[in-house]
Amino acid sequence: MDALDIQLNRLFDGKVVRKDLVHRIKKGTNVPTFVLEFLLARYCASDDEAEIQAGMEAVLETLNDNYVRPNESNMAQSKVATKGKYRFIDKVHVNYSEKDRRHWAALENFDSRKVAISDKFYRDHDRLLQGGLWAEVTIAYNEIEEDDYTFYIEDLRPIQLSRFNxxxxxxxxxxxxxxxxxxxxxxxxxxxxxxxxxxxxxxxxxxxxxxxxxxxxxxxxxxxxxxxxxxxxxxxxxxxxxxxxxxxxxxxxxxxxxxxxxxxxxxxxxxxxxxxxxxxxxxxxxxxxxxxxxxxxxxxxxxxxxxxxxxxxxxxxxxxxxxxxxxxxxxxxxxxxxxxxxxxxxxxxxxxxxxxxxxxxxxxxxxxxxxxxxxxxxxxxxxxQTNRYEEVSRRIKLGSAVEGRDEKGIKKTVAAFLKILHPSAPPTDEEFEEYVSYAIEARRRVKEQMNKRKSDDEFAKINLSYFDSTGKEVIVYCPESKDAHATQNPQRKNIHADNEINSSSSTLPTHKAEHVSSELADEPYIRETLVKELTEQYFTIHYGAIGYSYETIFSPYLQGAKSIEVKDPYIRENHQIQNFVRFCEAVISIPSIKKIKLITTYGESTDVKEMSDRLNELQQSLIEMDIELELQINEKMLHENEIIIDNGWVVKIDRGLDFYQKPDSLFGIGSNNLLLRKCVETRVDIFKK
Missing domain, CATH: 3.40.50.300 (P-loop containing nucleotide triphosphate hydrolases)
Incomplete structure (x- = not known):
């Protein structure tokens, strides 16, 4: 550990973690960052490399045994029913039901919305009622058939902070x-x-x-x-x-x-x-x-x-x-x-x-x-809970070019810097002036662009300034545009250009398309061809979000592809096969694609004949579209959801293709259009092989 590490561990013992360990595990798992950090803080709180390696193995083992992976809810519920109780890592929400006049817990990956919970848990941990909380939770099976619930929470230990000092x-x-x-x-x-x-x-x-x-x-x-x-x-x-x-x-x-x-x-x-x-x-x-x-x-x-x-x-x-x-x-x-x-x-x-x-x-x-x-x-x-705006207002001195919204934006920026870097005490004059200068630059960048767009002088006061501790006025510039005449003194559009285009008395330049193109051609700044490059993406679809479909996620990355390999262990139930059909419909819109390979599995409760019949129907339908569907159905469980595209892109969705909530009704919005259907919390990683 360097001096900063030693100091941070001394001041905030138990609230720190080695960040390189997070990177090492994160690359191979689709687990929220704070879940990994919680486990690393528990098992890898050491400087000894052997102990750290043993701790990393313990973290992976804990994730394998206790983390409820998406699409494994049925297995998790079966574990509780057969063993009586089991401990999981999952996100817990608590909601009050007016109809039942009581609180129910909902577990996201365990996929149960009606789990009994004692009031002591949500009274001790406010966030259960405010958006949910990741926790180690022991779920027990209720043997009493007369009760209107199957599972109840026996114990709960937050992974996220439930209170903050x-x-x-x-x-x-x-x-x-x-x-x-x-x-x-x-x-x-x-x-x-x-x-x-x-x-x-x-x-x-x-x-x-x-x-x-x-x-x-x-x-x-x-x-x-x-x-x-x-x-x-x-x-x-x-x-x-x-x-x-x-x-x-x-x-x-x-x-x-x-x-x-x-x-x-x-x-x-x-x-x-x-x-x-x-x-x-x-x-x-x-x-x-x-x-x-x-x-x-x-x-x-x-x-x-x-x-x-x-x-x-x-x-x-x-x-x-x-x-x-x-x-x-x-x-x-x-x-x-x-x-x-x-x-x-x-x-x-x-x-x-x-x-x-x-x-x-x-x-x-x-x-x-x-x-x-x-x-x-x-x-x-x-x-x-805190407000530093008045503190900034008492201390800052701005120049005459700073107008109403400029002043508010600059002060809010400085106040935010104080909250992050000086949460309990004021900064020195030198530090304060650094924040003020930086905030003015950021606001000036906004004002310069508006001044270029506006045909009059409404936003012309772009020389924003402040007075330093010696009383000297300092004008702040944006480094990229300080010497750019087109930004500092933009030409004004002639609002009478159409009437005066044939008049020699007109002195203001017009902005006809022909004039613009010839003007740009004479400049050394030649416009580049706009090419939208595809980049790697790592994002989370939040619980209840809408606006996601297979087209919006996959289509940009399918360009030029000839074949796709889909590894998803849960293309077995009817609704999951329907999701795969929708995925295929998104794929066939790309004319270059000629082959789709599906690798999936079946479980003990799967009607394998019905599953095969449905997939064979899809196979025949795709043949008519000149696309080959190769099916590989295994008994052995797959442990990875990924879609491999032969152009080099890989898409990993931790829930596979089944990341939508089941629609409440066949006649509700979202039952047909996936863009309008609510999702469950899902991690998506798109990267080059």
Whole structure:
């Protein structure tokens, strides 16, 4: 251990874990990060390599014996019924039933929604009632036939934190310098700070800002493969990532039919991945989004107030040098057309994603960091319980070019940095000015793009500044655009161009398409061909999420493929075979594919003849589509779900193709369109072989 490891272990004993061990096991398992970290903290709390190796084997053995894998719910329930009770690792939700006038537990992978639970468990562990809690849970079988439940929880030991002590967290921070604390944070997310410049460290910390400051509007656009969405999908159980699809006001804000608040009422951060692909069906959605982004409230028949931050991440296809030197393009180019200037003006922070390093093992740490869930709890507590905005307002001095929304965005950014890096005490003047300068730069990046788009001078005050501790005014620039004339002094569109195009008295340049193309041709910045590169993806489909189909997940990675091999042990029951049929329908839309191979298994209770008949029907149907279906049905259990595409891509879905909840009714929404069907919590890994 280095000096930082020793200090972190001393100050936060039992709340730290070696991050390289997490990476080593994570690559071979589809288990939530905090489950792995819990087990590693239990079995690998040592510096001796032999003990660590033995601990790793114990972790793998525990996962094999006790972790309820998706699609193994029937086996798990059978274990409880035959042995009387059994201990599992699973996510437990507790819900109150008005009809029964009592609480019931629901176990996600065990796949039972009506498990009896004692009130002592959900009284001691609040999170059971607030979104669920991963735990070691002993489930027992109820022998009394008259009771209306089959299983009950005999014992429950949380894996995630069920309570958090903020005072102890602050006491540990007070014994560290700012730079030491920043290193602890970076190592917690798996990065080695010694391999990063100070500016890149600030960028990585900035990705955490929406997790700690309420109603913080954040955007990051940049190249693919820099881990933009990881912080929102894996780091905190209080954030949710919406991967493309349709954004509706009922899902995001308020469902008038059900009288229920949407995602902004349940999550600290609602993040939109691939923001350019967002489809807005109803223009009211954008109007409500504007209201919410402005002040954290909106009205849909009822007044709703919520603390959720909104984060938008996406990809830039043009080079930054091209964009900042172009009179036509700006750094908001990937945003959907519905995101007008009013939406953009509400962004407090634009992170320059093009400055982030590509994902690489070179930057991964082999040292200790906080257990991810512990730091996520600290951020959640501060978002809900602390307010540093007034402290910042008393201390900051901004220049005259800083207008209303500029000031609010800058102050919220600085307040968020204080929560992350100075949770219990104020920073020094030098540190405070570093945060102020960085926050102004991030807001100026927003304002420069709006100024390029606007035909008048509404956003022309882009020289945002602050006064340092000596009273000197400091103007802050964005490094990518400081010397770009097209960004600093953009040409204004002539609103009378159509009437004056033939008039020699017209002095303002027009922006006809022909003029633009010839102008760009004379510049040294030649527009590159926009090629959407496929990248590896690792994400979680959350429980109850909609918007996922086999087409949306697989189709981009099937291009150019000729054959596909599907390994899924659970293509046996009728609904599972129907899922496979839907998968085949998605596959045959790719004209190059000529062969599908299915490797599956059957169990003791499987009607093998019926299963074979159904698959043979599908086989004959595919022959008519000029596609060969090769079937391999084994008695021996497969332990891996994966889909291998002959173009080099591999898709691993921990539940296989059966990751949808069973529809409540054949006549309900989602019974036919998988995009509208609710999912169960599922891990998806897409990578090159």
């Amino acid at each position: 903020f005072e102890h967290y602050c006491e540990g921070r007070q014994e560290c310098s700012r730079d030491e604390w920043m290193s602890f944070i970076l190592r917690t997310v798996g990065l080695e700070p010694d391999k990063l410049s100070q500016r890149v460290k600030m960028h990585f910390i900035a990705r955490l800002l929406p997790l700690v400051e309420p109603n913080f509007n954040f955007i990051e656009l940049g190249p693919r493969g820099t881990g933009k969405s990881y912080f929102f999908s894996e780091f905190s159980p209080y954030s949710t990532l919406i991967s493309g699809g349709q954004a509706t006001k009922a899902t995001l804000f308020y469902n008038n039919q059900r009288k229920k608040i949407g995602l902004v009422g349940f999550w600290d951060t609602v993040a939109f991945d691939e923001v350019g692909g967002i489809k807005v069906k109803d223009q009211d959605t954008i109007q409500i989004m504007k209201d919410f982004m402005a002040n954290g409230r909106f009205s849909r028949g009822v007044e709703v107030i919520a603390d959720a931050s909104m984060a938008f991440v996406g990809n830039l296809d043009l080079s930054i040098e091209q964009i900042v030197n172009s009179e036509v393009y700006d750094l908001f180019q990937p945003l959907p057309k519905e995101f007008d200037l009013a939406v953009m003006d509400r962004f407090a922070f634009y992170l320059p994603g093009w400055e982030m390093p590509k994902n690489s093992s070179e930057f991964l740490t082999s040292s200790y960091g906080f257990i991810t869930d512990y730091l996520a709890e600290a951020f959640h507590y501060q978002l809900k």
